[in-house]
Amino acid sequence: MTRIVIRGATLPDGRATDILVADGIVAELGSGLSDAKARLIDADGLRVLPGLVDLHTHLREPGFEHSETILTGSRAAAIGGFTAVHAMANTSPVADTAGVVEQVRSLGDAAGYVTVRPVGAVTAGLAGETLAEIGAMALSRAAVRVFSDDGKCVSDALLMRRALEYVKSFGGVVAQHAQEPRLTEGAQLNEGALSSELGLAGWPAVAEEAIIARDALLAEHVGARLHICHLSTAGSVEVVRWAKARGIQVTAEVTPHHLLLTEELARGYDARFKVNPPLRRQEDVEALRAGLADGTIDAIATDHAPHPPEAKDCEWDVAAFGMVGLESALSVVQAALVDTGVLGWEDVARVLSATPAAIGRLEGYDQGVAAGAPAELTLIDPSASRVFSTRDLHGRSVNSPYLATTLPGRVVATIHRGYETVRDGELVEENEVAQRATESREEHRG
Numbered sequence: 057m058t059r060i061v062i063r064g065a066t067l068p069d070g071r072a073t074d075i076l077v078a079d080g081i082v083a084e085l086g087s088g089l090s091d092a093k094a095r096l097i098d099a100d101g102l103r104v105l106p107g108l109v110d111l112h113t114h115l116r117e118p119g120f121e122h123s124e125t126i127l128t129g130s131r132a133a134a135i136g137g138f139t140a141v142h143a144m145a146n147t148s149p150v151a152d153t154a155g156v157v158e159q160v161r162s163l164g165d166a167a168g169y170v171t172v173r174p175v176g177a178v179t180a181g182l183a184g185e186t187l188a189e190i191g192a193m194a195l196s197r198a199a200v201r202v203f204s205d206d207g208k209c210v211s212d213a214l215l216m217r218r219a220l221e222y223v224k225s226f227g228g229v230v231a232q233h234a235q236e237p238r239l240t241e242g243a244q245l246n247e248g249a250l251s252s253e254l255g256l257a258g259w260p261a262v263a264e265e266a267i268i269a270r271d272a273l274l275a276e277h278v279g280a281r282l283h284i285c286h287l288s289t290a291g292s293v294e295v296v297r298w299a300k301a302r303g304i305q306v307t308a309e310v311t312p313h314h315l316l317l318t319e320e321l322a323r324g325y326d327a328r329f330k331v332n333p334p335l336r337r338q339e340d341v342e343a344l345r346a347g348l349a350d351g352t353i354d355a356i357a358t359d360h361a362p363h364p365p366e367a368k369d370c371e372w373d374v375a376a377f378g379m380v381g382l383e384s385a386l387s388v389v390q391a392a393l394v395d396t397g398v399l400g401w402e403d404v405a406r407v408l409s410a411t412p413a414a415i416g417r418l419e420g421y422d423q424g425v426a427a428g429a430p431a432e433l434t435l436i437d438p439s440a441s442r443v444f445s446t447r448d449l450h451g452r453s454v455n456s457p458y459l460a461t462t463l464p465g466r467v468v469a470t471i472h473r474g475y476e477t478v479r480d481g482e483l484v485e486e487n488e489v490a491q492r493a494t495e496s497r498e499e500h501r502g
């Protein structure tokens with residue numbers, strides 16, 4: 057197994073340390089560490105973070121491999137500093153049975169860049185009519201804990217109640233895409249002065265807030281865990297704050313793009329900025345940042361949503377909703393939150409690693425960067441700056457809203473299960489990573 061010495065890294069809390077990685081774990085922290093057999097990484101000026109965990113990634117396989125595959129999406133994740141992702145269920149076939157989630161999980165294991173944890177659908181075929189095989193997916197080898205019809209809202213209150221009752225029995229969580237369907241028919245962008253001016257159908261904040269309020273009350277009634285996907289409005293932050301004060305088991309995520317970008321970008325009709333939920337107003341951005349800072353919002357999740365050029369290089373009203381986000385997430389978080397003084401790096405470690413792992417019931421991420429923890433680490437250079445381009449995108453799709461803009465920070469190395477997936481700022485080659493992944497699985501079996 058690979059041994060790695062990271063020399064002179066800065067921990068999230070600002071202390072400097074060397075780190076010895078051996079046998080898949082963080083073996084030792086301290087100064088003057090050396091090991092004749094180890095690979096040496098000079099981390100002078102670099103910040104070490106616990107491996108990032110994404111609660112909300114669209115990997116598109118099976119079924120939409122021209123947009124992304126489990127391998128290409130895993131590579132995009134690794135170069136973004138992630139060591140685990142939760143793969144959304146809106147594939148074809150839908151991830152609504154044990155067979156599909158086990159396939160997703162094992163393709164992720166074989167690729168070896170990140171831990172791929174499948175999200176199970178709440179309803180069969182995402183059709184919103186009958187429950188999916190929730191129990192079978194939970195008991196399967198994929199051990200699914202997060203269930204979501206993301207892309208669609210579980211709008212039927214009785215089905216939502218039944219799903220919450222079901223997941224409660226094994227400590228799972230329902231992750232809701234909060235969008236009241238009747239209030240958002242044909243919606244193209246945030247509802248307000250801009251949607252009127254552009255003459256496009258608006259997506260009102262109340263369509264999100266009403267579902268969050270309803271589901272928080274259902275979660276309270278059932279005594280189950282509820283998670284809210286991609287919170288996007290100031291009102292949603294207030295509703296979640298109220299629900300938490302009431303003791304309801306609700307958690308919420310926000311995307312990097314909703315923390316940085318606003319609806320004004322829709323003016324150019326460039327469909328790279330078309331996303332669901334839509335980009336909102338500057339007031340909403342401010343409220344989302346404040347919600348993260350005060351703990352109302354628990355996690356940042358990318359909602360990486362790859363789409364091929366034919367679905368994006370077209371008129372705004374027929375273009376697909378969604379933007380890629382894995383490769384840019386940490387830079388956008390630095391720009392929106394760290395460089396603006398809203399969060400420190402310890403907070404970043406919490407909202408991008410420990411808390412999303414806890415919500416997904418993913419083990420090994422509760423200790424942060426500490427001796428004895430699994431070797432899931434990200435080394436970043438916060439002083440770097442780059443004009444973001446397609447060369448920075450490693451998935452199959454290029455629908456990034458950040459192309460040609462300057463973003464701070466850069467991932468220099470990512471370590472997953474004790475081996476490098478990113479080295480000197482470049483992805484480690486596929487065969488090498490797959491080989492290391494196989495070795496690591498064999499060691500853990502033996």
Ligand SMILES: NC(=O)N[C@@H](CC(=O)O)C(=O)O
Pocket residue numbers: 114146206207208233330331332333359361362377378379
């Ligand atoms: N976010 C998006 O705009 N699109 C997502 C679906 C979703 O997250 O709701 C997709 O699957 O493309």
Ligand SMILES: [Zn+2]
Pocket residue numbers: 206207208233285286332333
């Ligand atoms: Zn969604």
Ligand SMILES: [Zn+2]
Pocket residue numbers: 112114144206207359361
């Ligand atoms: Zn999504």
